[in-house]
Amino acid sequence: MNLLRWRHPFALALLFGILLPILAACGGGSAPDTQPTTAPAAQPTAAPVVGTAQPGVLRLVTGSEPDNIDPQKASFVNEIQFIMMAYQALMTFDLDMNPIPGAAEKVDVSEDGKVYTFTLRRDGKYSDGTPLTAYNFEYAWKRLADPETAGEYQSLPCGIIKGYSEYSAAACQGLSMEEVMKLDLDKLRDEFGVKALDDYTLQIELVAPAPYFLSMAALWIGAPVREEDVAKGDDWWYYPENYVGNGPFVLKEWEHDSKAVWEPNPYYVGPLGPVKLKRVEYYMITDGQVAFQAYQNGEIDILGVGAEDLATVKSDPVLSKQTIDVPGSCTFYFGFNLAKPPFDNKLVRQAFAQALDREAYVRDVFQGLGTPTYSFIPPGFPGYQPDLRLWEFNPEKAKQTLAEAGYPNGQGLPEIRLTYSGTARNNARFEWVANQFKQNLGIDVILDPIDPTAFAAATKDNPPQMFSLGWCADYPDPQNWISLFQTNGLLSARVNYSNPQLDELVRQADVEQDPVRRAELYAQAQRILVEDAPVVFMLNNGGPVLVKPYVKGVTPDTITPIDYWLGFFNLPNVDVQP
């Protein structure tokens, strides 16, 4: 018996077929092939379909699949992206981020600033050709306020629209749903200050003048969903055929967790059209490395550069020429819990603020992704104060301030813990921060990394002594930033901060109709906030985004920090011409 002589050519071929790719991948010789400079010349004919851009087709990555794109319930960036493709609110924004009429043709504001009358475009239609009327908007705003909707942004218009706080009693007044159900909800709904006067006139009454209301009217929260669509079930939005809007695009196909295809809405009227693009494809790619490979392979046209790919992009002769710098809409900061020593002492907070070299933080830790900041409102947004730099990096002054606070050379300070969301990247970042305090103040800060979700929870109920947080713009108005630090505001509550002076300035600014005076009041309030240093502002996001050269109309001059995707508020000029 000669079993050892047994051969099978097919099995051998198979074996090689399996092993070769692995050996090829492990071999050092394949490395140069990964260089983009050699890749295009490698197989011009071998793969005709791979990465082929088509005229008019824009391919984007939206990270994870949007979980809920019901306009009155959604809150996350990728969800809002979808909503604003399909719907157009009463207002929209121009390239200077000023609110301009969207579905409305014009808006009249009463002299006392409390009644907004929107006149809708007569030719406004939904993507199925049915007319869009003021009653659709009335329904949408009432749905937002409806206690049963319980949308994540339901609290945004609290105290602004007449009758809103009474109707949304749970979100605005903290009533339990059991208590809410005992109210006369029909009456409250009728008294709610949003009313269609006729098919084309919508009147919204406010409690007090709110000059930022026009920006709020441009948000997704008031997108005109139709009652007949919503009636199809809680997940009506999950099926493209139900998702009928008045926005610039129509959702044609949604392969969940994979791909969404949009085509222009033939009935769209408004400043975001006419659209040149023939199709927009969103890909739900969660792995940054995979998305980067897809961009390099020509399967995606626009992609934000992640920190891990930054060095590759910068050193690559082709990719480095395809980047544009994009401003962000978020501010990241360290918060001090003012209820816990030593941060109940303003001088200690100021000393900590002076001990941080923000320039080096952005340069060395974030590799230049973003810009250093010393105040809350980011560059490009109304209310940005570039000169408000009270706590610039100055180790000498920092030590002096700490000594004035009663802790010379840090002596006598209680144990200080810096709590943060413990990811591999954050660990390195916060090591750097702790080192700053050690070097510049002589203080040992204990790093306290915890699971990201657990961290978010920890900052609510019993906030840690010192921690990192951030905020991103909902709408471009100082009110969206500064009011968060009013007593019991969404962010001030996290650090137990309260300053009656700031409260008063914000209260005045919120209702001030003279734009110059209003800007002054917010500026004063922001100055107080920075001066009090309940938080140390560190960084505004932003950085390079890869844009294929054949994508037209997407340049630093034609994008805004609040674009839903690059070029969104410049849609008529965006095109793809490979």
Next chain:
Amino acid sequence: MTAYIIRRILWNIPVLILVGFITFGIAKLTPGGPFDTQPERRQLSPRVEAILRERFGMDLPFWRQFTRYMFFDVVPDPRTGQWQIQWGAIAGNLGPTYASRGARTVQQELFEGTPSRPSKFYYSARLGLQALAFAVVFGIPLGVLAALRQNSWLDYLLSLSSTIFVALGTLITSLILVIVFAVILNWFTVIPDWSDPVKPWVLPTVALGSTSMAFIARLTRASVLEVKRQDYIRTAQAKGLSDWVIIWRHMLKNSLLPVVTILGPALAGLITGTLFVETIFQVPGMGRTFVDAIGKRDYSMIMAGSLIYVFFLGIANLVVDIAYGVLDPRISYK
């Protein structure tokens, strides 16, 4: 045999309840909740969060939340105030997905397809089965081949390559496959087109199946070598039977018993590997959903993940046990 199968299936019920209890306990004990996402971004208003917690019964005591999820609860209708029974996982109701703010249920999310798309379960199940088939179809012949050519260059190459596959693991193998076959060779796209019934499945199947294939090949090799030395093989050779007959009729069947033994654990390995593979190859399956659910503290989805996997593991082990009986008549079940 039938009684044995029924008994084994029934035994899965207490196992599922125990696993459910442990998972639920761990999920609830872990700090954070479904409304604590993106700590460095926008924050939810505390009042809105309170409404949502109340809506989903997250303000109830632990035992009530668990029994509501697992078995049933009697709850009032918020509009009419009438009491009604709300069945739990035991009746196939795996709960609302918190990520969708309760607009969709977990069972809809996992088992319901759309006209243009099969369900997430379909994608994961197909990928897992294909990977297992790949591992068996290639692993066994390669193992046999290596054993028959023991100590040859082919045997060494096979040992080396299986070691490499095992060492690389699913994650690294996946990335290598993407870089080599999609980016360098352009044979596949990085972003799969799932309307194609074959192409997008190739790389994830190979990536997921390769580690198991390597294990199976090594085990088969050892097993065949063991059997090759048995007296009955020598007898068969002495009788002048052809190589093929000896291999297929006498050797392979007896060599396969240990291989079948590891199919259950191999399936478990495939399940855990699915998580990476689905993320890297953009497979719209359950694995990605479960991984996301952990980060989002989507409790009912996390629960569903462990219950479904435990259920299928139980079934897989049962199938393996039955396969013993088929392969080895000496094994009987009572």
